[in-house]
Amino acid sequence: xFPDFPKIKLEIKxxxxxxxxxxxxxxxxxxxxxxxxxxxGDKLAxxxxxxxxxxxxxxxxxxxxxxxxxxxxxxGPKALVPIANEIAGDLQKQLGRNIFAKLDETAKExxxxxxxxxxxxxxxxxxxxxxxxxxxxDDDGNPCMPTMxxxxxxxxxxxxxxxxxxxxxxxxxxxxxxMEKKKEEWNDRESNRKLVD
Numbered sequence: 001x002f003p004d005f006p007k008i009k010l011e012i013k014x015x016x017x018x019x020x021x022x023x024x025x026x027x028x029x030x031x032x033x034x035x036x037x038x039x040x041g042d043k044l045a046x047x048x049x050x051x052x053x054x055x056x057x058x059x060x061x062x063x064x065x066x067x068x069x070x071x072x073x074x075x076g077p078k079a080l081v082p083i084a085n086e087i088a089g090d091l092q093k094q095l096g097r098n099i100f101a102k103l104d105e106t107a108k109e110x111x112x113x114x115x116x117x118x119x120x121x122x123x124x125x126x127x128x129x130x131x132x133x134x135x136x137x138d139d140d141g142n143p144c145m146p147t148m149x150x151x152x153x154x155x156x157x158x159x160x161x162x163x164x165x166x167x168x169x170x171x172x173x174x175x176x177x178x179m180e181k182k183k184e185e186w187n188d189r190e191s192n193r194k195l196v197d
Contacts, residue, residue, distance in 0.1 A: 134185075
């Protein structure tokens with residue numbers, strides 16, 4: 001009979017899973033989202049900011065790997081590091097697709113879509129998008145601007161045009177007016193917030 005080392009195997013498994021979880025969260029998008037571990041059940045119920053109760057099921061993501069015994073014998077647990085990195089990359093891609101699919105579904109459901117109708121990016125289009133978003137403010141009264149996800153081509157166009165837009169007095173005034181409106185909305189949310197003992 002061959003010796004078995006259950007405590008060592010369990011420790012390696014735990015370290016592998018922790019490393020994998022950490023690497024999966026290294027993506028800026030995934031890392032910015034609060035995660036809650038749910039150990040049982042097949043559904044999740046939550047309340048939207050409007051107070052509606054929603055229920056959703058979990059989406060399964062998985063990744064497979066194999067490793068040769070010779071590699072484990074030669075390198076020990078270090079042999080798992082490149083595999084964990086590969087798995088984490090695969091999981092990040094799957095999570096990213098799921099997140100954007102859910103965002104798209106929710107945006108369509110709530111009507112939070114801004115369609116430029118092929119006209120291209122403009123200051124007014126950006127303001128229309130910001131109009132549909134909830135914006136919070138910090139302790140000093142500065143807006144905590146939301147993250148907008150766009151493709152690399154559009155991101156470049158926005159980066160190139162943003163300095164020009166910021167110099168435009170009309171755009172600047174519209175932006176300031178919008179932020180005043182958003183600040184009032186935020187003040188209303190904060191004053192109506194229920195505090196927990």
